[in-house]
Amino acid sequence: xxxxxxxxxxxxxxxxxxxxxxxxxxxxxxxxxxxxxxxxxxxxxxxxxxxxxxxxxxxxxxxxxxxxxxxxxxxxxxxxxxxxxxxxxxxxxxxxxxxxxxxxxxxxxxxxxxxxxxxxxxxxxxxxxxxxxxxxxxxxxxxxxxxxxxxxxxxxxxxxxxxxxxxxxxxxxxxxxxxxxxxxxxxxxxxxxxxxxxxxxxxxxxxxxxxxxxxxxxxxxxxxxxxxxxxxxxxxxxxxxxxxxxxxxxxxxxxxxxxxxxxxxxxxxxxxxxxxxxxxxxxxxxxxxxxxxxxxxxxxxxxxxxxxxxxxxxxxxxxxxxxxxxxxxxxxxxxxxxxxxxxxx
Numbered sequence: 001x002x003x004x005x006x007x008x009x010x011x012x013x014x015x016x017x018x019x020x021x022x023x024x025x026x027x028x029x030x031x032x033x034x035x036x037x038x039x040x041x042x043x044x045x046x047x048x049x050x051x052x053x054x055x056x057x058x059x060x061x062x063x064x065x066x067x068x069x070x071x072x073x074x075x076x077x078x079x080x081x082x083x084x085x086x087x088x089x090x091x092x093x094x095x096x097x098x099x100x101x102x103x104x105x106x107x108x109x110x111x112x113x114x115x116x117x118x119x120x121x122x123x124x125x126x127x128x129x130x131x132x133x134x135x136x137x138x139x140x141x142x143x144x145x146x147x148x149x150x151x152x153x154x155x156x157x158x159x160x161x162x163x164x165x166x167x168x169x170x171x172x173x174x175x176x177x178x179x180x181x182x183x184x185x186x187x188x189x190x191x192x193x194x195x196x197x198x199x200x201x202x203x204x205x206x207x208x209x210x211x212x213x214x215x216x217x218x219x220x221x222x223x224x225x226x227x228x229x230x231x232x233x234x235x236x237x238x239x240x241x242x243x244x245x246x247x248x249x250x251x252x253x254x255x256x257x258x259x260x261x262x263x264x265x266x267x268x269x270x271x272x273x274x275x276x277x278x279x280x281x282x283x284x285x286x287x288x289x290x291x292x293x294x295x296x297x298x299x300x301x302x303x304x305x306x307x308x309x310x311x312x313x314x315x316x317x318x319x320x321x322x323x324x325x326x327x328x329x330x331x332x333x334x335x336x337x338x339x340x341x342x343x344x345x
Contacts, residue, residue: 154184
């Protein structure tokens with residue numbers, strides 16, 4: 001009887017909601033960017049930093065791959081002029097090579113690898129390479145620098161599977177990441193370049209509707225970062241509402257408010273098929289499709305709350321690869337109302 005009552009309440013909450021646009025899974029370039037970005041863990045493999053000038057009067061061999069077996073521009077004779085400003089980006093996985101953005105004589109800049117130079121101004125993190133296969137949805141060229149002239153390195157055909165190392169972004173930028181760093185072969189030699197996230201599609205994932213149904217109910221925020229607000233209500237069939245706390249002075253919330261201008265989101269639960277590279281302790285992925293075309297993905301772990309006073313309630317833990325996480329505790333019996341949520345001060 002309790003289960004039937006809870007199901008009826010959830011149905012009413014979703015059916016009586018104000019009309020809003022569901023986040024349909026359409027062939028939308030912006031959605032593909034969000035999906036690919038989140039699929040790659042929500043943390044960049046390379047971050048563009050500040051330009052520095054080494055003032056070294058020398059030119060050194062530069063490769064598109066961290067190794068002398070890698071493909072080189074200029075018919076195998078490409079060099080980086082270290083008397084010109086460069087942007088240090090990352091160390092190679094083995095620490096022997098330095099990934100840089102360097103100017104070229106034809107104008108603009110290019111990304112490549114030079115032998116590591118011992119200089120404190122070149123202190124950068126190792127490349128956080130994921131090596132995740134993704135499929136091209138259309139013919140597209142691989143380019144040499146996503147933030148410069150974007151010269152074509154090689155062209156790939158639709159349905160080609162590409163080894164994706166991760167996505168890239170600029171430091172201190174609010175721009176949405178739009179490019180992936182990929183590894184390909186050119187003339188039989190390994191090379192690394194860039195492709196738009198909008199032309200990449202993840203491998204097919206295994207949906208878990210049984211876990212999605214298990215999430216049906218009301219959950220309140222109990223710790224971490226508020227990744228999905230002060231509370232969430234899931235209908236068990238792929239729809240979700242983000243709620244605010246009824247009283248911001250009370251924690252955890254003892255009542256939730258559904259904003260009158262709030263939207264209904266779609267959600268789906270997948271098996272975590274990338275446990276060897278992302279979220280090794282999570283069996284599932286929660287993917288949320290917002291009505292503003294954004295897509296978010298979280299590692300999903302279910303367990304029992306250890307919070308004092310929780311009474312051993314069921315707990316949902318969400319994580320992203322950028323280090324953010326949040327805990328939500330099942331709270332099907334707390335009041336839920338509709339209303340206007342005041343803006344944050």
